[in-house]
Amino acid sequence: MTETQIPTEQRLDIRLNVNGVLRTATVTPRRLLSDCLRHDLGLTGTHVGCEHGVCGACTIRVDGKPMRGCLMFAVSAQGHEITTVEGLADADGTMHPVQQAFRECHGLQCGFCTPGFLTVVSAFLEENPTPTEEEAREAISGNLCRCTGYQNIVKSVLRAAEITHERRAEQAEGDAR
Amino acid sequence: MAALTKPKNLQDVAAPGRDGVGASPLRPDGILKVKGDFAYSSDLWHEDMLWGMALRSPHARARILSVDVSAALAQPGVYAVLTHEDIPGSKFYGLEIRDQPVLAIDEVRFHGEPIVIVAADHPETARRAIAKIVVEYDVLPSIGPVEALDPERYGYVHAPADYKAHAFGNIVHSQHIHHGDGDSAEVRALADVIVRGEYEVGMQDQAFLGPESGLAVPAEDGGIDLYIATQWLHVDRQQMCPVLGLPPEKVRLTLAGVGGAFGGREDISMQVHACLLAQHTGKPVKIVYNREESFFGHVHRHPATMVFEHGATRDGRLVFVKAEIVLDGGAYASTSPAVVGNAASLGIGPYVIPHAAVDATAVYTNNPPCGAMRGFGAVQMCFGYETQMDRLAAELGLDPVELRRMNAMEQGSVLPTGQVVDAPAPVAELLRRVKEMPLPEVENWRTADGPDVRELPGGLSNTTHGEGVVRGIGYAVGIKNVGFSEGFDDYSTARVRLEVIGGAPVALVHTAMAEVGQGGITVHAQIVRTELGVDQVTMAPADTRVGSAGSTSASRQTYMTGGAVKQAAEAVRAVVLARGRDRYGWAPAFAAGLRLAGGKALTAAGEVVADLVDLLGDEPVDETTEFRHRPTEAFDKVTGQGFGHVQYTFCAHRAVVDVDVELGLVKVIELAAAQDVGKAINPLAVVGQIHGGSTQGLGLAVMEEIIVRDGKVRNPSFTDYLIPTILDTPPMPVDVLELADAHAPYGLRGAGEAPTLSSTPAIVAAIRAATGLPLNRVPVRPEHLTGT
Numbered sequence: 001m002t003e004t005q006i007p008t009e010q011r012l013d014i015r016l017n018v019n020g021v022l023r024t025a026t027v028t029p030r031r032l033l034s035d036c037l038r039h040d041l042g043l044t045g046t047h048v049g050c051e052h053g054v055c056g057a058c059t060i061r062v063d064g065k066p067m068r069g070c071l072m073f074a075v076s077a078q079g080h081e082i083t084t085v086e087g088l089a090d091a092d093g094t095m096h097p098v099q100q101a102f103r104e105c106h107g108l109q110c111g112f113c114t115p116g117f118l119t120v121v122s123a124f125l126e127e128n129p130t131p132t133e134e135e136a137r138e139a140i141s142g143n144l145c146r147c148t149g150y151q152n153i154v155k156s157v158l159r160a161a162e163i164t165h166e167r168r169a170e171q172a173e174g175d176a177r
Numbered sequence: 178m179a180a181l182t183k184p185k186n187l188q189d190v191a192a193p194g195r196d197g198v199g200a201s202p203l204r205p206d207g208i209l210k211v212k213g214d215f216a217y218s219s220d221l222w223h224e225d226m227l228w229g230m231a232l233r234s235p236h237a238r239a240r241i242l243s244v245d246v247s248a249a250l251a252q253p254g255v256y257a258v259l260t261h262e263d264i265p266g267s268k269f270y271g272l273e274i275r276d277q278p279v280l281a282i283d284e285v286r287f288h289g290e291p292i293v294i295v296a297a298d299h300p301e302t303a304r305r306a307i308a309k310i311v312v313e314y315d316v317l318p319s320i321g322p323v324e325a326l327d328p329e330r331y332g333y334v335h336a337p338a339d340y341k342a343h344a345f346g347n348i349v350h351s352q353h354i355h356h357g358d359g360d361s362a363e364v365r366a367l368a369d370v371i372v373r374g375e376y377e378v379g380m381q382d383q384a385f386l387g388p389e390s391g392l393a394v395p396a397e398d399g400g401i402d403l404y405i406a407t408q409w410l411h412v413d414r415q416q417m418c419p420v421l422g423l424p425p426e427k428v429r430l431t432l433a434g435v436g437g438a439f440g441g442r443e444d445i446s447m448q449v450h451a452c453l454l455a456q457h458t459g460k461p462v463k464i465v466y467n468r469e470e471s472f473f474g475h476v477h478r479h480p481a482t483m484v485f486e487h488g489a490t491r492d493g494r495l496v497f498v499k500a501e502i503v504l505d506g507g508a509y510a511s512t513s514p515a516v517v518g519n520a521a522s523l524g525i526g527p528y529v530i531p532h533a534a535v536d537a538t539a540v541y542t543n544n545p546p547c548g549a550m551r552g553f554g555a556v557q558m559c560f561g562y563e564t565q566m567d568r569l570a571a572e573l574g575l576d577p578v579e580l581r582r583m584n585a586m587e588q589g590s591v592l593p594t595g596q597v598v599d600a601p602a603p604v605a606e607l608l609r610r611v612k613e614m615p616l617p618e619v620e621n622w623r624t625a626d627g628p629d630v631r632e633l634p635g636g637l638s639n640t641t642h643g644e645g646v647v648r649g650i651g652y653a654v655g656i657k658n659v660g661f662s663e664g665f666d667d668y669s670t671a672r673v674r675l676e677v678i679g680g681a682p683v684a685l686v687h688t689a690m691a692e693v694g695q696g697g698i699t700v701h702a703q704i705v706r707t708e709l710g711v712d713q714v715t716m717a718p719a720d721t722r723v724g725s726a727g728s729t730s731a732s733r734q735t736y737m738t739g740g741a742v743k744q745a746a747e748a749v750r751a752v753v754l755a756r757g758r759d760r761y762g763w764a765p766a767f768a769a770g771l772r773l774a775g776g777k778a779l780t781a782a783g784e785v786v787a788d789l790v791d792l793l794g795d796e797p798v799d800e801t802t803e804f805r806h807r808p809t810e811a812f813d814k815v816t817g818q819g820f821g822h823v824q825y826t827f828c829a830h831r832a833v834v835d836v837d838v839e840l841g842l843v844k845v846i847e848l849a850a851a852q853d854v855g856k857a858i859n860p861l862a863v864v865g866q867i868h869g870g871s872t873q874g875l876g877l878a879v880m881e882e883i884i885v886r887d888g889k890v891r892n893p894s895f896t897d898y899l900i901p902t903i904l905d906t907p908p909m910p911v912d913v914l915e916l917a918d919a920h921a922p923y924g925l926r927g928a929g930e931a932p933t934l935s936s937t938p939a940i941v942a943a944i945r946a947a948t949g950l951p952l953n954r955v956p957v958r959p960e961h962l963t964g965t
Contacts, residue, residue: 028301044220045213047436049386050468054895057386085213099211103203106861109869110694111210112217112387112436134631141904144895146386146437147694149868150903 014078018043019087027074034058034069036077037084045085045115049144056143059116060084066120085115088122097163098122098156107156109147116143121157131161197707198923201861204699205716206692218406218433219390223461226392227256229447229454230303230464232293232310233473234285237319237888238334238543241283241312246293248309254302256458258310259294264453266422272412272444272548274349276335277509279420279449285314286334286508287545288889289473296454296462319543319888320347322482322505326540334508334541349506349539350514352521354817356593357532360486360499364532368488368496372569376485377954378557379882380505381478381873383550384900387436389446389474390465393455400427401452406435408442408691411725417449421456425721428452432719438693439873440549441475443730444511472893476511476548477883479504479539481520481557485565493575495584497532498525502558504547506539511548513539518663518812519554522594522821526562527604527656528584533593535817543888549730551873552657552933559655560955563938567651567945577942578612578652581605585654595818598825600926601916603853607829608654610851610912617833617847617908619648634835634842636904645839648846651942654829655934658822659927660733664811667733667823668803670724671701671741672717675709675749676797682776682789684709684746687717690726690738695929696862697734701742703858708746709753710773710789724803732826732927735858740922741804748800754778756792807920824918828852828931830871830939833907836947841959843879843944845907848936853914855926860913867911867932874936876901879944882956 009028016023018041025040032051037043037060049057051070058069061083088096098121101107108114117140124131124139131139136157137150145153196202209215246258261268261280268282269275281292293310297303317332324331325347334347345351358364365371391405400423407413410430418428435442447464454462466474482503488496502520506513521537537554550556570577585604591597620643622632628642635641661667672687684705692698702714719726726738754768757778763771763786771778771786778787812819833846850867857863880899884891892898917924937955945952948962 038220042222043213044216047217047387048219048467049388049436050895052468052894052896055386055468085211089212095208095211103207103211106201106204106865108204108207108210108694109696109865110385110387110435110437111206111215112385114210115213118211137903138631141902144386144900144902146384146439146873146900147869148865149870149872149909150906151868151909152865154903 012075014075016077016082017080018082019084025074029073029075031074032070033072033074033077036074037069043084043086047112047115049112054144055113056116056120057113059119059143061119061123064123066123083119085118088118096122097167098125098160100163101156101160105152105156105159107148107152113143113145117153121160125161125164129161129164131157133158195712196703198703198858200703201859202699202703204696205702206698216434217387217436218404219387219465221392221404221433221463223392223394226461226463227296227298227454227458228300228303229294229296229451229462230300230307231291231450232307234281234288234290234292236285236314236316237288239285239314239316241281241285241292242315243313244293245311249295249306252302252306252309254298255295255306256460257296257454258306259453259457263457264420267419270416270420270445270449271510272512273514274510286543289545290508291450294450294454296458321544322503322540322542325542334543347541349510349541350517351536351538352517352812352817353815354521354533354535354593359532359534360497364497365488369491370569370572371486371488372565372572373486374565374568375953376483376561376564378481378560379956380480380547380885381550381877381881382472382883382898383439383441383475384898385437385439385441388466388468388471391433391447391451392461392463393451394461395455395459398427400429401455403430403448403452404433405430405448406433406442408438408693408730409728410689410691410719410721412728413445413448414721416445417452420449421452430721432691435691435693438729439551440553440730443549443728444476446474468895469893472883472890476546478550479506479516479547479557483557483561485561487565487569489569489573491573493573493580493583495528495530498530500524500535502537504537504539505542505544507542507544507546509546511546513548516554518821519658520558521817522812523555523656523658524558525593526559527586527602527654527827529586529590530593535593544885545890551870552930553731555655555657556934556937559653559934560938563653563935563942564953567942578608581654582608594812594821596820596822600824600918600920601853602825602827603914603916604654604827607827607851607853607914608652611652611829611831611849614831614849614910614912621846634837634844635840640840640842641837645837646835647838647947649834649836649943649945649947651832651939651946652830653935653938653942654827655931657732657826657930657934659736659824659826660731660806661727662809662822664809667727667737668805669726669737669741670801670803671738671745672723672799672801673705673742673745673749674797674799675753675793677790677793680790681713682711682793683713683715684711685715685717686742687723688726688738688742689719689721689723690734691719691729693729695729695734695866696859697729697738699862700735700739700858704739704742705746708743709750710775710777723801732929735925736921736927737804737806739858741802743922744804745800745802748802749798752798752800753792756794757787760792761787824921824926826926826928826931828935830935832939832943834940834943834947836944836962838948838962841962845875845940847907848875849910850932851912851914852928852931853916853926854928855918855921856915856924857913858923858925863913863928864911866929868909870929870932871909871936872901872906874933875906875940877955878937878940879957880905
C-alpha cells in the first residue's frame with residue numbers, strides 16, 4: 001500500500017543482500033533494519049521484543065556476526081551480507097543443526113525468542129564447534145527467554161554441536177565411498 | 178440394513194501406539210517456529226491495513242478537562258481518531274466486574290490509561306497524530322494501597338455513586354476464612370511459641386517476549402474477524418460484543434501465534450481498540466505494542482502486604498495461624514476477586530493447622546491494574562507463610578524441613594475451608610525428595626588456576642575472588658489450585674473428527690484452547706493417538722467457531738481441554754465401534770469391550786478383530802463434547818467455608834546460593850525442584866514447565882519489580898525491568914512424581930503454576946541462611962543485603 005509521504009522526510013532506495021538474495025526497498029534513513037526486514041521485505045521470522053537491544057529476539061547475522069536488528073538502520077546494512085532465521089536452513093530445506101537441535105531438545109515453548117537464539121548459536125558454533133556447557137551458557141547470555149528457564153536451550157546448543165559433527169562424519173563417509 | 182461382511186486385514190499385527198499419552202513427542206509447531214515461519218500475532222499483514230495506536234495518560238489520577246483531537250484528525254494519512262464518545266455500545270469492560278472504560282471518560286485512574294485511539298496508514302503517522310492531540314488535565318494526588326483504606330480522608334478511586342455496585346469504598350473484594358476457633362485467646366494460650374512477621378511482595382510483570390498485537394478485519398456482514406494473541410478467545414469476545422454493539426456471531430476470533438502469556442493476556446488489551454477502529458474505518462487495523470506500551474497495556478501481579486502470626490507447641494505442632502493480606506488491585510478490578518479467593522483459601526500453605534483466621538482484601542488504587550499472573554494469589558502468600566515456617570523453626574530449634582514435614586497436609590487432611598483433600602497430597606514426600614538430592618559442590622568457583630569468576634556472585638564484573646562469599650541453602654513448598662474455583666462453571670469444548678484419508682485413519686482436533694507456548698496442542702494429539710489408536714492427528718486452528726475452551730490459565734488446560742479432547746475421542750470411538758455391530762455383526766457388549774490401537778480394533782486380550790479403516794468406511798465420525806470438572810462452590814462470605822477448589826498441585830524447591838555479603842550480590846548456584854504432576858502426559862514438556870516456572874520465581878526473588886512511585890511506573894523497559902538471563906539461572910534438577918488423582922483425566926494434575934510459588938521463598942531462605950538478615954520483602958536487592 002502507499003503510505004503517507006511526510007514531506008520533510010527523505011526516502012532512499014536501498015539494496016540489501018539478505019539470505020543470499022539481493023533485495024530492494026525504499027526506506028526513510030531511520031528505518032530500523034528489523035522493521036525493514038519485517039515490513040518491507042516480509043521476513044517476519046526476525047522478531048521484535050523490546051526495540052532497545054536488550055532481549056535479542058531480533059538478532060540477525062551481518063557478515064556472519066550476530067547483530068541486533070533493532071539497533072541498526074536499514075541503510076547502514078547496505079553492502080553487507082545479512083542472514084536471518086529464514087536463511088539458516090539449506091537450500092533444499094534441510095534444517096540447520098541449531099534448528100534441528102532446538103526442536104529435538106524442546107529448546108522452545110512459545111518460540112518468540114527462538115530466531116534470535118538460533119542466529120546467535122549458529123555463529124557461535126562456527127567459532128567454537130566443540131563448546132563446553134559453560135561456554136554454551138556464556139554464548140547465549142545476551143538473549144532473553146521467558147518460557148524455558150534456558151535449561152533446554154543449553155542442551156540444544158550442545159546437541160547442535162553434536163549434529164554438526166554427525167553430519168560432517170556422514171559427509172566424510174559418503175565422500176570416502 | 179447393509180449386508181454383514183467379514184473383517185479383513187486381520188493378519189497384520191497391530192503396531193504398538195506411538196507418541197501417545199506418557200511419551201514425549203516433539204511440538205507440532207516446532208518446525209515452523211525454528212524456521213521463522215510461525216505467524217505470531219505481530220506478523221500478520223493485510224492489504225490496505227491501517228495501524229492503530231493509543232494515547233495514554235501520563236498521570237496516575239487526573240480529571241480530564243478537555244481533549245482536542247482536531248490537529249490529529251487533520252493530519253494526512255489519519256483515518257480515525259476516537260474517544261469514548263465514539264463507542265457505539267457499552268463503554269466498559271472487565272473480566273469479573275465491568276468497571277474499566279474502553280477509553281477514559283472524564284478522568285484517568287492510572288498511569289498509561291488509554292484516552293484516545295488513532296488509525297493511520299503508517300505507524301509513524303499514527304505516532305505523529307498522537308503527539309498532536311492536546312489533553313488538559315487537572316492532576317490529583319494518587320491513591321495508593323494505604324490511602325485506599327481511608328477513603329473518607331483520601332477519596333475514592335471510583336466515585337461511590339459510580340456506574341457499578343460500590344458499597345465498600347475502595348475495596349474490590351474481601352474474603353475471610355475462619356477455621357476451628359480462629360485466633361481466639363483460648364487458641365493463643367495453647368501455643369508455646371508465637372511468631373509474627375510482616376512481609377511484602379513487589380509488583381511483578383509477566384514479561385512475555387511477544388508484545389500485545391492483533392489484526393481486526395471488518396467483514397461484509399458488518400461483523401469483525403479478529404486475529405489475536407490471547408489466553409481466552411471466548412471471553413475476549415464476551416467482553417467486546419457489548420462495546421461494539423455486535424452479537425457474538427458477528428465477532429469472530431481466531432488465535433494468532435502467541436509469544437508467551439503467563440496471565441498477562443487474560444484481560445483484553447488492544448483487542449477492542451483494534452475492532453473499534455476497524456468498525457469505524459471499514460479497513461483492517463493492526464495494533465502492535467512496543468515494549469514500553471506493553472508494560473502499560475496489561476495487568477501485573479498484585480503487590481501484597483501480609484501480616485502473619487503462627488503459633489506452635491514446643492515440639493513443633495502448628496496450633497493456629499492468623500493472616501491479614503492486602504493486595505493492591507490497581508485502578509480496575511480485572512481478576513482481583515478471584516485472586517483474593519486464592520490468597521485467602523491457599524494462604525496458610527500446604528499445612529494442617531487446627532485454627533486459622535485469614536483475611537484477604539484487594540483494594541482499588543491509582544496504581545497500574547493488577548490481575549492474573551502465573552501463581553495467581555498463591556505466589557505472594559507462599560513467600561509469607563514459608564518465611565514464617567523458617568522463623569518458627571529457628572525459634573523452636575528445629576530443622577526447617579522437619580518442621581514443614583511434621584505439619585504437612587496429606588490425603589484426607591481438612592483444609593481451613595473445611596474441604597477434605599481427596600487426592601494424593603505428597604507435601605512431605607516432595608520435601609524429602611528435594612532435601613535428599615545431592616548438593617552442588619562447595620566453593621565450585623575454585624580451580625587449579627585460581628578462582629573462576631564466572632561462578633562467583635558478580636560474574637565477569639570480577640567483583641570478588643571469593644572473599645566475602647557465603648553459601649546458603651533454603652527450602653520451600655507451596656500449594657496452588659487447578660482450574661477455576663468458587664462455583665465457576667468451568668468447562669471446555671472439543672471436537673474430534675475421524676476419517677479415512679488416503680487409505681489411512683486421520684483424526685482432526687478442533688478446540689478454542691489458546692496455545693501460548695505451554696504445549697497443549699502436543700498433548701491433544703497424544704491423547705487422540707492413545708484413545709483412537711491413530712498416528713496422524715491434525716490440529717484445526719483455535720477459533721470461536723467451536724465452543725469455549727476456557728482460559729489457558731490456572732494450570733487447567735491439560736486437565737480441562739485435554740479432558741474434553743479425551744471425552745470427544747471416546748465418543749468418536751463409541752460410534753466407530755458401533756459400526757462394527759452393523760458391519761460385522763458384533764454384539765453390543767463385545768463392541769463395547771474393544772479398544773483401538775495401531776489402526777486396529779482389538780479385544781482386551783489383544784486379538785485384532787478389525788481394521789480401523791474398514792470399520793470407519795467412507796463416512797467420517799465427528800463428535801463435539803463439553804467437559805466439566807466436578808462442581809465447586811463459593812466460599813461462605815463470613816466463614817470462608819466451602820468446596821472451593823477442584824484440585825491442588827504442589828511443588829517443593831531447594832535453593833543453593835552464594836552471596837557476596839560485602840556487595841550484596843547473589844548467585845543462585847542450583848535450584849532443585851520436586852513436583853507431583855499426577856501423570857506426566859508429556860514428560861519433556863512438563864519438565865520444561867517446571868524449569869520456566871521456577872525461573873520466574875527466581876526473578877521475583879532477586880530482580881523483578883515494576884517500580885511505582887506516586888502511581889507512576891518508573892521502569893517500563895527491559896533495560897530497567899530485569900528478567901533472568903542464563904547467567905542468572907542455575908542448573909535446575911527436577912524430580913517428577915506421578916501420584917494419580919482419580920478425579921482427573923489420566924490422573925493428571927495441573928502443573929504450570931506450582932513451580933512459580935516455592936522457588937521465590939526457597940531462594941530468599943537460602944540468602945537468609947547465608948546472611949542472617951530477615952529479608953521480609955521480595956525482590957531482594959543488593960541494598961537490602963548491605964544495608965546501604
